[in-house]
Amino acid sequence: MAARTTVxxxxxRRRAADRRFGARLLGSAAVAAITAVPFGLLLVLVEGRxxxxxxxxxxxxxxxxxxxxxxxxxxxxxxxxxxxxxxxVTLRTAVALLTVWLVHRRAWRLAAWAAVTAVAGGxxxxxxxxxxxxxxxxLEDPVARAPGFSFPSGHAMTATTSFAILLLVLLPLVPRxxxxxxxxxxxxxxxxxxxxxxALGVHWFSDVLGGxxxxxxxVTLTAWAFEAWRADTGRPPADVxxxxxxxxxxxxxxxxxxxxTGERATT
Numbered sequence: 001m002a003a004r005t006t007v008x009x010x011x012x013r014r015r016a017a018d019r020r021f022g023a024r025l026l027g028s029a030a031v032a033a034i035t036a037v038p039f040g041l042l043l044v045l046v047e048g049r050x051x052x053x054x055x056x057x058x059x060x061x062x063x064x065x066x067x068x069x070x071x072x073x074x075x076x077x078x079x080x081x082x083x084x085x086x087x088x089v090t091l092r093t094a095v096a097l098l099t100v101w102l103v104h105r106r107a108w109r110l111a112a113w114a115a116v117t118a119v120a121g122g123x124x125x126x127x128x129x130x131x132x133x134x135x136x137x138x139l140e141d142p143v144a145r146a147p148g149f150s151f152p153s154g155h156a157m158t159a160t161t162s163f164a165i166l167l168l169v170l171l172p173l174v175p176r177x178x179x180x181x182x183x184x185x186x187x188x189x190x191x192x193x194x195x196x197x198x199a200l201g202v203h204w205f206s207d208v209l210g211g212x213x214x215x216x217x218x219v220t221l222t223a224w225a226f227e228a229w230r231a232d233t234g235r236p237p238a239d240v241x242x243x244x245x246x247x248x249x250x251x252x253x254x255x256x257x258x259x260x261t262g263e264r265a266t267t
């Protein structure tokens with residue numbers, strides 16, 4: 001009888017933790033839209049047409065546009081990277097496939113985290129664009145065009161959230177000696193996406209900076225929700241260098257926490 005009561009209590013604890021995880025995951029996505037202090041400050045400066053920022057934007061756009069016109073082969077490479085390799089559709093597809101694989105691995109909560117982070121990032125970015133309604137750069141003899149409003153950069157924000165998701169999920173499967181290389185590749189890719197958007201003349205520098213900051217905020221807050229679920233179920237804190245769920249290498253990564261041996265033994 002005592003054993004059954006213990007198992008029942010553990011299961012109730014897991015169900016309660018899952019409910020709190022879902023609420024925190026969705027709540028953190030909403031909070032991300034209004035509590036990103038650095039992004040909020042940048043938004044104020046953009047909306048207020050702060051002259052130093054406008055000069056920085058205009059100077060970067062003008063100089064990079066001149067280089068793009070002088071080096072057509074280089075420009076074609078940037079366009080290929082921006083429209084194919086780092087295109088939001090490409091990155092979102094990669095995240096979607098990763099989410100499906102996580103479901104197959106029965107890492108349900110990690111799959112939910114990846115999906116909510118990606119969807120929330122896209123939705124929040126679109127919402128801010130619609131509210132701000134900032135026009136894109138208008139350059140003579142443009143080398144590229146893009147539809148919609150400018151702030152924040154959707155490419156930069158999608159790259160930030162997507163590469164963060166891929167890293168934080170897959171790091172447990174990567175040998176330790178390769179992890180620094182993975183971090184470096186992800187950071188360079190995110191920076192590269194921002195550079196291509198400014199160099200092609202379809203975004204201001206502050207648009208890209210806004211996309212980076214907002215994407216990072218979304219990832220940070222949803223990752224906090226996932227870490228809170230781990231704490232609720234008795235799992236140890238996960239080092240960011242180990243990924244969000246170090247147990248992903250196990251056969252059943254979310255079957256039971258280390259402190260839930262009683263439930264594991266009876267199932």
